[in-house]
Structure formats: structure tokens, C-alpha cells
Amino acid sequence: MLENKISGLINKHIKDNFWLYVISLLCIFTGIVVGIYSVRYMGGFEKSDLVNYLKNFTTAVNSGNLNYKSILLQTLKNNIPVILAIWFLGLTMIGIPIILVIDVIKGFTIGFTISFIINQLGIKGIWISLAGVMPQNIIYIPCIIISSVLAMEFSLMIFRDKSRTQWKSHILVSITSYSIYFLIVSMVMCIGFFMEAYLTPNMVKLVAASFRGMLL
Template sequence: MLGNKLSTLINKHVKNNFWLYVISLLCVFTGIVMGIYSVRYMGGFEKSDLVSYFNNFTTTVNSGSVNYKSILLQTLKNNVPVILAVWFLGLTMIGIPIILIIDVIKGFTIGFSISFIISQMGIKGVWISLLGVLPQNIIYIPCIIFFSVLAMEFSLMIFKDRSRIQWKSHILVSITSYSISFLMVAMVMCIGFFMETYLTPAMIKLVAARFQGILL
């Protein structure tokens, strides 16, 4: 019953904000494409630094001395400020362009990571991308898009209703409802945080064991 009600609410939200979802999705995929192509124009020095960093991370994972707490804290550090920034921007009337830029940046990060790993490691990189990068991003991408649409929807509502006295008297209720929606999506995104913390190192270790000489 609860699942059906939640599904109905999500479907209704998507239907009512269809074009916002389309715009957000396009920004994310634009960022992914930009990230993919940017790898082709990187200099040798930058590539060497990134390969060295990835080599060290993979060696650490393969040795079994993984600091899961450190990985979790870094994951939270990378994502929580973005969530809070999008939430705050939704409370303004001028936040939509910045929200869309954030979507592009998140897409760029994903596209760059996958493209770089594959370009440097070939088929081995494909497996690392499939097992170590994509799983958590299957959670992250829908959540980021949902965050963005919630924020843009609220921002537009403020812009449209800013002169209505009745709306002003219920602003606290509106912000509370908006914040609760954000919190619910954030709880779903936490699944991705734990996947990145505990699943990704295990998958990288599995691939490294399967393909000896994986590091370049």
C-alpha cells in the first residue's frame, strides 16, 4: 500500500515537472559527454598524476588495508555540500541556472572518471567502470536529478507566488515540506554512499585479482 502510494506520488511529480526533468537530465548527460571528450585533450603530465593516484588506491585496496571510515568521510565530503547547495539554491529565485551548472559538473565527473579509466586500462578499465564506478552512480544520478527538479520547482513557485499574501503566511510549511522531500531523497542516496564505501573497494580488488598487471 505504502509502495503504491509512493509510486503514485513520484509519477505525479514527474508528470507535473516533466520539462524540468528533461532539462536536468540533458544537463547531466551534457556533462557526461564533456567529461568523456575532455580526457582526449589531457596532457601527459596530468594523465600521469591521475594514473599514479589510481595505482596507489588500487594497491591499497588489493593489500587489504582499506580505511573504510576515510572513504566514507570523503564520499560524504564530495556529496553532502552539493546536496545542501542545491537545497539552498531552491530557496532563491535566481538559483536555477546554478543548479543546472551543478548538474553539468556532476555529469562531467562521471563521464571523465569512466572515460579516463577505460582509456588507460582498456578492457580492464571497462570492468572497473562497470563494477566500481557505475553501481553507486545508478543511485546518484536519479537522486541528483530529483534534487535538482525539487529545487527548481520550489524556486519557480517562489517566483510565481512571491506577491501572494496567503503564500507568504504559509512559507514555513512550504519550506518544511520541501526540506522533507530533500531528506527522503538523501536517504535513498545514502545507499550509494555505502556502495561507494564498501562495494567499490571490493569490486576493484576483485578485478585486480582477476587481471594481473592491471595497473599501468
């Protein structure tokens, strides 16, 4: 009974916000495409710095000198501010364009990373990308899209109902409910945090061990 109720609420939410999901998804994919093509237009200096970073990372993976706690902390620093920013923007009436820009940037980061790795490592880079980039982003991308839609939905609700006295009297309840949904999304994202910190490096290590001359 409870599962059916939850499933019904999710289906209703998706149906009511279908176009917001489409727009958010399009922004993510736009960012991915732009990120992929931007690698072609990188200057030699920037590319050299990234090549050195990739070389240091693969060296650390192969040698086993990885600080998993440090990776986890860096992962939290990279992602928690994004979720908090989307949550805060949802509390405003002008946050929707910025939320969509965040979606584009997230997609750009993914597309650029995958494209750069493949550009430098060729066929090996495909496997490195599958092992090192895709696992956590299977969690991150849906969570970013859901949080973006929740924020845009709330922002539109504020804009639509701002003149209603009854809504103003229930604003605290609305914000609390909105924040709880974000907390749930953040808890799901935690799965991705731990995957990126503990699972991904070991998967990259296994892939790297399968190829001789993996290092640049």
C-alpha cells in the same frame, strides 16, 4: 492503499515537472559527454598525476590496505555539500542556472572518470569502471536529478507566487515540506555512500584479481 497513494503522488510529480526532469537529465548527459572527450585534451602533467593516483588506488585495493571509514568520510564530504547547495539554491529565485551547472559538473565527473580509466587500462578499464564507478552512481544520478527538480520546482513556485499574501503566510510550511523531501532523497543517497565506501572497493578488488598485470 498507502502504496497506491504514494505511487499516485510520484506519478503526478513527474508529470507536473516532466520538462524539468528532461532538462536535468540532459545536463547530466551533457556533462558525461564533455567529461569523456576532455580526457583526450589533457596535458601530460595532469595525466601523469592522475595515473599515479590510479596506480596508488589499485595498489591499495590489491594489498587490502583500505581504510573504509576514511573512504566513507571522503564520500560524505564529496556529496553532502552538493545536496545542501541544491537545497539552498532552491530557496532562491535565481538558483536554477546554478543547479543546472551542478548537474553538468556531476555528469562531467562521471564521464571523465570512466573515460580516464578506460583510456589507461583498455578493456580492463571497462570492468573497473563497471565495478568501481557505476554501482554508487546508479543511486547518485537519480537522487541528483530528483533533488535538482525539487529545487527548481520550489524556486519557480517562489517566483510565480511571490506576490501572493496567502503564499507568504504559508512559507514556513512550504519550506518544511520541501526540506522533508530533500531529507528523504538524502537518506536514499546514503545507500550509495555505503556502497562506495564498502562495496565498490571489494568489487574492484575482485575485478583486479581476475586480471594479471592490472597495475599500471
